[in-house]
Amino acid sequence: MLxxxxxxxxxxxxxxxxxxxxxxxxxxxxxxxxxxxxDRKAWxxxxxxxxxxxxxxxxxxxxxxxxxxxWSDRCAYAGTVEDSVYIREDRRGLGIGKKLxxxxxxxxxxxxxxxxxxxxxxxxxxxxxxxxxxxxxxIGVMEEVGVKFGKLLDVYMMQKVYR
Numbered sequence: 001m002l003x004x005x006x007x008x009x010x011x012x013x014x015x016x017x018x019x020x021x022x023x024x025x026x027x028x029x030x031x032x033x034x035x036x037x038x039d040r041k042a043w044x045x046x047x048x049x050x051x052x053x054x055x056x057x058x059x060x061x062x063x064x065x066x067x068x069x070x071w072s073d074r075c076a077y078a079g080t081v082e083d084s085v086y087i088r089e090d091r092r093g094l095g096i097g098k099k100l101x102x103x104x105x106x107x108x109x110x111x112x113x114x115x116x117x118x119x120x121x122x123x124x125x126x127x128x129x130x131x132x133x134x135x136x137x138x139i140g141v142m143e144e145v146g147v148k149f150g151k152l153l154d155v156y157m158m159q160k161v162y163r
Contacts, residue, residue, distance in 0.1 A: 002096065004103045007044070007055040007065060014062035015055070016040040018086050027121035027153060028086065030146045051081065052107040056100050063088045064096055066104040071117050079114035085130070097130055105134055109162050118158040121146065128156060136160045 007015065020034040035043075047053050047067060056064035064087040071080040083104060087097050108116055118136055120127045128138075136158040144152040 001059060003057045004054055004100060007053040011055040011062045012037060012040050012044060015065045018065060018088050021089055022086055027124055027148050028127065030148060032148065050111060054100065054104055056096055063091045064100055066100045068104060068108050080117060081108060081113050082117045098133065101130060101134055114162055116160045120156045120158060122154040131158050134160065
């Protein structure tokens with residue numbers, strides 16, 4: 001059975017493992033060095049109550065996570081967040097990401113945010129499609145802004161405005 005809830009400290013080892021796998025194998029993140037559990041604890045604590053971190057559990061095991069993070073530390077951007085969605089490699093393609101992003105966007109709306117931004121590297125067509133399903137629009141492309149796996153990559157900027 002699938003459950004999506006606010007993440008707790010006990011989820012952090014799985015969250016860290018899922019994120020580290022994405023760092024090593026995908027362009028879903030432009031981090032290039034794996035994170036320690038201590039790194040993820042600090043990241044988790046920085047989110048606090050206002051910026052949700054959600055865990056996806058299947059039969060009690062954390063298999064994915066999503067978060068809304070501040071877009072910028074400048075006060076004028078207080079209503080704007082950036083989303084992150086990660087599913088364990090062996091559980092991708094089963095619709096779990098759809099359920100997670102749906103719940104994450106509901107949490108963002110309840111938290112009073114106005115805009116959600118997504119930065120998605122080229123070749124990550126699944127993520128682009130997922131965001132389009134939930135009303136995100138492409139607002140631009142940042143050309144060749146990152147290097148991962150020895151390749152210069154464009155990043156698509158997508159935006160959802162709560163109305």
